[in-house]
Amino acid sequence: MRKKSFIAFEGIDGSGKSTQVKLLVNKLKEEGHKVYCTSEPTDRPIAAMIRDIFQHKMEADHRTIAGLFIADRLDHLLNKSTGILKKLDEGYTVIIDRYYFSSYAYQGVHMSLDWVIEANKQSADLLRPDLNIFIDIEPDIAIQRINKGREIIELYETKENLTNVRNKFFEAFEKQKELEKIFITDGNRSHDNIACDIWRKVSEIL
Numbered sequence: 001m002r003k004k005s006f007i008a009f010e011g012i013d014g015s016g017k018s019t020q021v022k023l024l025v026n027k028l029k030e031e032g033h034k035v036y037c038t039s040e041p042t043d044r045p046i047a048a049m050i051r052d053i054f055q056h057k058m059e060a061d062h063r064t065i066a067g068l069f070i071a072d073r074l075d076h077l078l079n080k081s082t083g084i085l086k087k088l089d090e091g092y093t094v095i096i097d098r099y100y101f102s103s104y105a106y107q108g109v110h111m112s113l114d115w116v117i118e119a120n121k122q123s124a125d126l127l128r129p130d131l132n133i134f135i136d137i138e139p140d141i142a143i144q145r146i147n148k149g150r151e152i153i154e155l156y157e158t159k160e161n162l163t164n165v166r167n168k169f170f171e172a173f174e175k176q177k178e179l180e181k182i183f184i185t186d187g188n189r190s191h192d193n194i195a196c197d198i199w200r201k202v203s204e205i206l
């Protein structure tokens, strides 16, 4: 087993990331891996502001939101208590629910994608995922799932926006294809089929 594996899950809201993260974490643990599971936005102070904005408790410009995500991500990588780099040094396989491709796609809808990529360069230079797993789902289905499971519809959770975000993910994957390992899986299927595909791909890199 390789010492440091860092795997990022990406997808639009409601695509099934959290579900697949859990399934992968369980599978890795069963196979004897030491796993640290985390997500962005984090549960740390910078992200508390992001959540307030998303839940309409505070207003902020999209450029400010982009800056907050960048700060939250750097803190996530570098903080001395639970930082991802520290966890990797301790020999954990780290699974993350959203990383910088989420910024490329969500913030890239509102400002230049190249700017967002450049602004995240510190994070990319510190740590590129060994694998980016994109769960691709139709925005229509995502919206149905979101409306079913939640009371508050967050800032970005409209069909129009999720369609734009999905397109922006693909634009970003195309732009970054020389630099990044990207695996796209069809999320409009059963949990088990998706999990099976993901496990096959992850097994190749461990």
Ligand code: ADP
Pocket: 011, 012, 013, 014, 015, 016, 017, 018, 019, 020, 145, 146, 149, 187, 188, 189, 190, 191, 194
């Ligand atoms: P995300 O973390 O990407 O927002 P979740 O994993 O929370 O997505 O899934 C959103 C909703 O869709 C949840 O209610 C979940 O149970 C359901 N769900 C997840 N994967 C599937 C699937 N493959 N088929 C049908 N429903 C799913």
Ligand code: TYD
Pocket: 012, 013, 014, 017, 018, 040, 041, 054, 069, 097, 098, 099, 100, 102, 103, 104, 106, 107, 154, 156, 157
């Ligand atoms: P998350 O808690 O993952 O939402 P969900 O569980 O519904 O998928 O993320 C909250 C929102 O944050 C989601 O709409 C995507 C957005 N987001 C960005 O806009 N930029 C980013 O860099 C990240 C990490 C998330």
